Amino acid sequence: MIPDFGFEFQAMGTVCHLRLCAPGEAEAAASAQLAIDEVRRLEAKYSRYRPDSIVSRINASAGSGERIAVDPETAGLLGFADNLHEASEGRFDITSGILRRVWDFKAARVPSAEAVAALLPDVGWPLADWDGETLALQRPGMELDFGGFAKEYAADRAAATLHAAGIAGGTVNLGGDVSLVGPHPTGVPWKIGIAHPRRTGEVVASIDLAHGALATSGDYERSFEVDGHRYCHILDPRTGWPVTHWQSVSVVGPACLASGALTTIAMLMGDDAHAFLREQGVAFLTIDADGRLHREMPAVDLSAP
Structure with missing residues (x-):
């Protein structure tokens, strides 16, 4: 049985994790470094904080x-x-x-x-x-500002880099945006957790994935409350003010780049989010402002929100 190995690193302002299946730790570590280098290449290339980007x-x-x-x-x-x-x-x-x-x-x-x-x-x-x-x-x-999709693109690129390096199964998780390298060699899918938008460190649901990607946007990542009203970092460019309709939106799709963009758009669409996501033909899980969970996603293990 081929074992899997875990690696953690910091990039793009968040904690990142790799889970890779390889014959040995040395092989996994070498491949992991290639993926990390690719993420950091993209961070340098598209960072608004670097004058040479x-x-x-x-x-x-x-x-x-x-x-x-x-x-x-x-x-x-x-x-x-x-x-x-x-x-x-x-x-x-x-x-x-x-x-x-x-x-x-x-x-x-x-x-x-x-x-x-x-x-x-x-x-x-x-x-x-x-x-x-x-x-x-x-x-x-x-x-x-490429902040709305650079991390998701980097997750896809890291997964592609690992696949090219010979890693057949694994996950790339950049701060909750996940791109799959492939299933575990045993054929068992990876169980991917979706963060609870109101309970830090807890998971509201988990989903079994062997291929594709999972991305989540939420009103909890960078936010504050004043007089009982939550203000989050997802801003409507037409008004300049934060979204308020959804606590979080998660989308499963073929690539993290597309999935992440769809979660952001859905957060901005309010009542029309579900119809929009159905039109895109993707599986999704949303949590509304009152904490109610809505899902059109197969093989989801739910805990109470």
């Missing part, structure tokens, strides 16, 4: 009229974001990161309506002049 280069040129040429990998991600903006009717917008200038979740302070409104003219993917190869942010102060 492609995202920082694009942001620094905002309003200058300069067109920034991007490599094929980045072009693919920008094309993905472009398609999602259209499919979500503007809810998925990678220019909305500038809203963090007034939303300080560490300080737990609600900004004024005027402060939020002042940023909205600089939010809007149509203001990013994207031609498929080059991009120019038309207004000074605009920014791109």
Whole structure:
């Protein structure tokens, strides 16, 4: 029987875990390092905190009229974001990161309506002049932020790297966004837990997966409460204010990148989330603002929320 080995590391602002099946620990460790290197490559490439990243280069040129040429990998991600903006009717917008200038979740302070409104003219993917190869942010102060999908993309890339290295079975878990390398060699699927949105460290449900990916978005990851009202980091780019309808949304799909984007859009769609997810043909589990659990997902082991 081929054993499995676990590895933990920090990347993209979260705790990451790998579970890999390999003949021995040395083989597993070598493959794990390849996956870790791939995650950290993408973190460096798309971090808005690094002045040498492609995202920082694009942001620094905002309003200058300069067109920034991007490599094929980045072009693919920008094309993905472009398609999602259209499919979500503007809810998925990678220019909305500038809203963090007034939303300080560490300080737990609600900004004024005027402060939020002042940023909205600089939010809007149509203001990013994207031609498929080059991009120019038309207004000074605009920014791109890949935070809405970089981690999920990195999970997929790490899983692909492990598969190419000869790992037939395993999981890549980047802060709760999971991409499967493949089932355990015994044929047993992996049991993946879904975090409880109100009980830190607890699992609200678990699902058996052998292939594909699981992603979750929630109002608990970065949030605060004031006068009994919860404010979370998922902001509607059309209004600048946080979502309130769902505590969490989890989606199972063929890739973590797509699953993660769908969870974010669903969080932003309110009452229309279930209909939207059904149209996408994915399995999902949601928890509404009152803590009620809704699921259209096979083989889910549920605990009481």
